[in-house]
Amino acid sequence: MRDVAKLAGVSHQTVSRVLNEHPNVRQETRARVLEAMESLDYRRNLAARTLVTRQSHTLGIIGFETTLFGPASMLYGIEDAARTAGYLVSIATFRNLEPRPVLEAVDRLRQHAVDGIIAIAPKHAVTDALEQAPAGLSCVAVGGAGGTDGVPTVRVDNAAGARLATRHLLDLGHRTVHHVAGPADWPEAQERVTGWRDTLVAAGAEVPPIIPESWNAETGYVQGQSLARDPAVTAVFCANDRIALGVLRALHEAGRRVPEDVSVVGFDDMPDSGYFLPPLTTVHQDFAELGRLSLALLLEHMAGPESPAHVLVTPELVVRASTAAPAAGRRRT
Amino acid sequence: MRDVAKLAGVSHQTVSRVLNEHPNVRQETRARVLEAMESLDYRRNLAARTLVTRQSHTLGIIGFETTLFGPASMLYGIEDAARTAGYLVSIATFRNLEPRPVLEAVDRLRQHAVDGIIAIAPKHAVTDALEQAPAGLSCVAVGGAGGTDGVPTVRVDNAAGARLATRHLLDLGHRTVHHVAGPADWPEAQERVTGWRDTLVAAGAEVPPIIPESWNAETGYVQGQSLARDPAVTAVFCANDRIALGVLRALHEAGRRVPEDVSVVGFDDMPDSGYFLPPLTTVHQDFAELGRLSLALLLEHMAGPESPAHVLVTPELVVRASTAAPAAGRRRT
DNA sequence: TTCAGGAGTGTTACCGTTCCCAATCCCGGC
DNA sequence: GCCGGGATTGGGAACGGTAACACTCCTGAA
Numbered sequence: 001m002r003d004v005a006k007l008a009g010v011s012h013q014t015v016s017r018v019l020n021e022h023p024n025v026r027q028e029t030r031a032r033v034l035e036a037m038e039s040l041d042y043r044r045n046l047a048a049r050t051l052v053t054r055q056s057h058t059l060g061i062i063g064f065e066t067t068l069f070g071p072a073s074m075l076y077g078i079e080d081a082a083r084t085a086g087y088l089v090s091i092a093t094f095r096n097l098e099p100r101p102v103l104e105a106v107d108r109l110r111q112h113a114v115d116g117i118i119a120i121a122p123k124h125a126v127t128d129a130l131e132q133a134p135a136g137l138s139c140v141a142v143g144g145a146g147g148t149d150g151v152p153t154v155r156v157d158n159a160a161g162a163r164l165a166t167r168h169l170l171d172l173g174h175r176t177v178h179h180v181a182g183p184a185d186w187p188e189a190q191e192r193v194t195g196w197r198d199t200l201v202a203a204g205a206e207v208p209p210i211i212p213e214s215w216n217a218e219t220g221y222v223q224g225q226s227l228a229r230d231p232a233v234t235a236v237f238c239a240n241d242r243i244a245l246g247v248l249r250a251l252h253e254a255g256r257r258v259p260e261d262v263s264v265v266g267f268d269d270m271p272d273s274g275y276f277l278p279p280l281t282t283v284h285q286d287f288a289e290l291g292r293l294s295l296a297l298l299l300e301h302m303a304g305p306e307s308p309a310h311v312l313v314t315p316e317l318v319v320r321a322s323t324a325a326p327a328a329g330r331r332r333t
Numbered sequence: 334m335r336d337v338a339k340l341a342g343v344s345h346q347t348v349s350r351v352l353n354e355h356p357n358v359r360q361e362t363r364a365r366v367l368e369a370m371e372s373l374d375y376r377r378n379l380a381a382r383t384l385v386t387r388q389s390h391t392l393g394i395i396g397f398e399t400t401l402f403g404p405a406s407m408l409y410g411i412e413d414a415a416r417t418a419g420y421l422v423s424i425a426t427f428r429n430l431e432p433r434p435v436l437e438a439v440d441r442l443r444q445h446a447v448d449g450i451i452a453i454a455p456k457h458a459v460t461d462a463l464e465q466a467p468a469g470l471s472c473v474a475v476g477g478a479g480g481t482d483g484v485p486t487v488r489v490d491n492a493a494g495a496r497l498a499t500r501h502l503l504d505l506g507h508r509t510v511h512h513v514a515g516p517a518d519w520p521e522a523q524e525r526v527t528g529w530r531d532t533l534v535a536a537g538a539e540v541p542p543i544i545p546e547s548w549n550a551e552t553g554y555v556q557g558q559s560l561a562r563d564p565a566v567t568a569v570f571c572a573n574d575r576i577a578l579g580v581l582r583a584l585h586e587a588g589r590r591v592p593e594d595v596s597v598v599g600f601d602d603m604p605d606s607g608y609f610l611p612p613l614t615t616v617h618q619d620f621a622e623l624g625r626l627s628l629a630l631l632l633e634h635m636a637g638p639e640s641p642a643h644v645l646v647t648p649e650l651v652v653r654a655s656t657a658a659p660a661a662g663r664r665r666t
Numbered sequence: 667t668t669c670a671g672g673a674g675t676g677t678t679a680c681c682g683t684t685c686c687c688a689a690t691c692c693c694g695g696c
Numbered sequence: 697g698c699c700g701g702g703a704t705t706g707g708g709a710a711c712g713g714t715a716a717c718a719c720t721c722c723t724g725a726a
Contacts, residue, residue, distance in 0.1 A: 010706085012706090013706060013707080014706080017704095024702090024704055026703085029704080045384070045682050047681085050683090051380040051384055051682080052682090052684045052711050066408070067621075072400045075399070088441060090391065093409070111376055113379060245608050252610055277582055346675075347675060352713090377712085381713035382713055383681095385680075385681045386714065
């Protein structure tokens with residue numbers, strides 16, 4: 001900067017003013033400084049700037065299982081929005097959901113003086129930990145548990161999505177809808193269970209038992225084998241598309257046709273679920289958009305923390321080929 | 334820091350020495366300082382440290398399509414390894430593969446004074462751009478094009494993987510192997526084509542034409558429909574698992590059984606490809622490990638730039654249920 | 667006994683910005 | 697012609713660390 005000032009024949013302070021677009025700089029001076037910066041290929045030292053302003057222009061993201069499609073897409077959406085807002089994003093992941101690793105991740109980001117934090121926070125443990133985070137540091141949680149007042153959240157209305165799916169199946173004429181649930185300790189999985197159960201109860205349908213396990217295809221496959229053995233099962237709502245994939249395989253191997261014998265609905269609308277066998281009817285959620293929204297909320301919160309707002313996004317049902325009315329014979333049974 | 338020094342009754346310099354684990358500090362003094370730091374909940378200001386040492390303890394990652402399973406997993410592996418090495422990672426993605434956006438991403442990271450950069454660089458454009466990056470900044474490219482001397486790379490031997498897959502099918506007794514290729518401008522796709530073609534040529538088998546398109550299931554579905562119409566097709570090697578998913582659907586809809594009528598092999602071994610219909614035989618690559626290796630290589634390069642090493646990882650074939658010997662009748666044709 | 671040399675500590679300068687305040691210039695109004 | 701006040705600019709002093717060097721002990725060898 002010193003060199004720029006010398007070359008332009010002004011003080012370092014004036015150079016700083018040009019950089020920060022201070023209004024009180026004569027047009028001519030500004031031009032001279034800009035030219036000098038150009039010719040010296042000058043770039044400001046962010047560390048020095050951070051030191052004095054206490055703003056790093058960096059945002060932190062803490063996340064869990066960021067290799068899954070959902071979190072990865074949110075990350076993408078966040079980074080996209082952050083870039084246009086002039087921020088760089090740093091990531092800190094943790095391996096398990098004890099409070100300590102979460103707080104350590106927050107701490108790592110704080111050390112690096114991030115201006116705010118977005119937590120891809122599928123579980124209560126994370127938001128709980130976040131509430132213990134020091135005041136003065138803006139935090140937003142995205143995609144998971146709601147109901148934490150202290151931290152603004154952006155999330156999908158999982159219950160509404162589950163209602164959509166369940167109602168779709170009931171409307172097709174199914175007596176009831178079975179559910180392969182996600183892991184019990186994930187709020188998203190719980191909310192989907194709730195939406196499903198409420199819809200069945202409201203319709204006066206029987207509520208079959210569930211066995212919460214995990215999010216992956218294996219769970220779907222194992223539980224799908226039991227469901228396939230039960231001729232009363234004509235409709236299955238799966239907690240996500242991967243589970244649905246496993247269920248489809250189990251049904252197929254048991255010789256039960258989809259959708260003729262059994263209808264299947266997923267959740268998430270992963271990129272290729274339209275190419276499952278058969279193409280999967282599922283509940284679509286736009287993860288990247290969720291990420292963008294969370295960033296907007298964070299910036300808002302950083303500007304004026306008076307708004308502990310919560311954003312709720314409603315998902316949509318995408319009907320493809322895995323659902324149909326139950327077979328006439330069976331419907332009568 | 335001043336406060337800590339005062340509380341411990343030493344100079345700020347001694348506090349600094351304790352922080353940096355300088356050997357020449359008396360045990361007793363160190364204890365006193367540590368205690369003071371503890372009681373004041375002191376944490377060093379990384380910006381100030383960066384300002385003077387010119388080391389930010391931050392690593393940059395530039396990436397493209399980070400929402401895909403492969404890149405997301407590499408990111409995960411990198412972050413994991415970076416954390417244990419005491420680095421934070423910042424990400425900068427770009428939307429298209431022109432040199433400019435790539436260089437802009439690099440520039441953003443430079444502004445933030447990253448100590449090194451890992452490029453999740455599937456295409457030549459990226460590594461080319463990287464070579465234009467300023468000297469003095471260590472770069473490593475992972476998972477994509479090789480053959481760039483200037484930049485150390487970590488990548489999977491795609492040709493070897495393709496040979497594995499093709500040879501597996503030939504060994505089962507198939508006359509030749511058809512291929513649904515990935516996009517032509519991705520080196521990984523090209524290498525897989527090469528490995529496939531070389532194996533066929535070496536075996537004296539006919540080399541069917543290919544139509545490079547994209548990585549997604551739709552491509553597999555569309556091209557799979559053509560392949561399904563051709564009774565001479567008994568074995569298909571797909572450039573990745575998603576394409577394979579589309580091919581499986583097309584074959585199924587055309588009434589051709591897998592593996593009885595047609596064998597299918599994928600590439601990547603995505604989490605759920607073991608639950609496709611039928612479970613997919615595929616070439617496994619460990620993306621997270623790739624990420625970890627690239628980080629190790631970067632640290633090495635940062636320590637002493639005399640080693641422009643390249644690391645090549647050999648993938649493995651995972652045989653599941655989508656491949657079998659061709660039907661007897663057809664084999665004789 | 668003297669002195670070289672290393673351990674332990676403090677003093678000062680500096681990293682590259684921004685902030686605060688003062689200084690100068692220029693303009694219009696009286 | 698004098699003066700108040702905004703526009704424009706410059707001169708330090710931070711910000712919170714680390715590096716370089718100097719200084720004081722203390723030890724052991726000559």
